[in-house]
Amino acid sequence: MSPSLTSPILETRKLGMVFRGHRDVAALTDVSFQLYRGRALALVGESGSGKSTCAKILTRMMLSTGGQILFNGKDVTRPGDRREVLAYRAQVQMVFQDPFAALNPAHSVRHHLSRPLALHKPNLGYGEREDLTAELSLMVGLDPAETLDKYPHELSGGQRQRVNLARAMAVDPAVLIADEPTSMLDVSIRLNILDMFKPLKRDRGIAMLYITHDIATARYVAEETAVIYGGRIVEIGPTATIIDAPRHPYTRLLLAAVPEIGRPFGSADAGLVREADRVRAISREPGRLAEVAPGHLVRECSASFA
């Protein structure tokens, strides 16, 4: 399915966020992207790049100071009344980085899964709610009989993140925002968690924003990737193109620095890493985003690197 044939579910247009203080901080500038049904966009950046601010704005934890957000073509930049906010939140759900902090230690798994159902689907009877709770648990690979009456401290990190995903899916959202969903988990179970996103996209048509600092997992999860630095998208396009034929110096720097087998330290390809400060400096420039190929946009900058 080509994105051009369909319209985006969620779209940002020149989104901006300035934190006011004795020194104003522009956390996001001119951030535009689209999320499509059944596809994932990876937002890749390092700490402080603005990627989590983006998630907070899209999930209504924070209001942007510039630009627009469109949901199914409708401008939702400013929240309406309580009913509209609730309806939006039911459509745009989030999975957080810290699977421990995202669950209430005083409540069982059953409570975590049935509570959103009670809030967002008040017409369900008790039996139906119980059935749905069990179904959600199965969907994320947890045996309901074994899991539902457990408390968060009785679960492993991976199991907790599964509960978080089930909780997010309970209200049948159209958009799932996952902010570093595996960075606090053990390496050997990270892919198992990422694998759960695939059927959600394929079977339920979920549109996904996958936020990560790990560009290698972007390839695993997302069809499109946006690289963000200093609050600006410096390059956006098909994930394979971004990784195999990066154009922006910052994308190239990031890829040169990613741990990868067969590129020992002290070798030649550290070249760009040695110029990291220069790359960072020019990547903060407010250049124009230019389309270099269909769907592949690169921010123009004042210098080039070998």
Added chain:
Amino acid sequence: MTVVQMNQPKPLPLLSVRDLCVDYASRTGLKRAVDRVSFTLDANEVLGLAGESGSGKSTVAFAIARLHRPPAFITGGSVTLDGTDVLALKGENLRQWRWRDVSVVLQSAMNALNPLLTVQAQFTDLFKAHGVKHKAEILERSAELLRMVGIAPDRLLDYPHRFSGGMRQRLVIAMALALSPKLIIMDEPTTALDVVVQRELLEEVTILRKRLGFSILFITHDLALMSQFCDRIGIMLNGELVEMGPPLQMIEAPQHAYTRKLWNAIPPLHPPQTPPRRVLETAP
């Protein structure tokens, strides 16, 4: 990456760990965290210990630096560093041995630095504790250490919060190098840092190591990073060292099922060009 030259007779290893056992005491009895771990580390070598949380990799590192406190107890085995029986060291001898022979770099630089003291004051503490008394000498050596890790010496008068995460970790590495130890233990030194900063920092450590000739025991959960940085890699699982070898051997012919599982858990950045990245998983 430095490869140990093999054309001369193999010297004694710098560090030798034999059948090391560490137990944690709890209300329900002893819990074995490190179970009969043995390995050696040569002079000028970088040895990596990889494993997941709870595998015992940090417990091994803490035992070598004699940092354990109750309820952790070293209950067996031996640790020898450059001829010194490490587990027999006591009192003032132990205090002087630490940092002069072995220094430690931990994950969180902010926890390793005192937020209430300037960098200069912390260097002064360090030098005074190890017998360097002259103010001018301390100043000169602190400035030199900062230059070595790429920080301007005029920043000695700043407090730790004035530095970025990467620079703080550089400060800690400068302190770890202060007394020219033979071994630096680095426990997840870059886990809290961005990948670019991680690469910059470890490239610099690589250069420093070539210049100064110290060994590193490098602990991380990131196997790909370890394969780039280390001369040999050991894999820890449930307190045991299950496999050890040079990166290439561990990548192309891992023997233990758990090593294969760890490799398979890393999604490849360039899937078609690097076929060995996906190692066939055999049935247990």
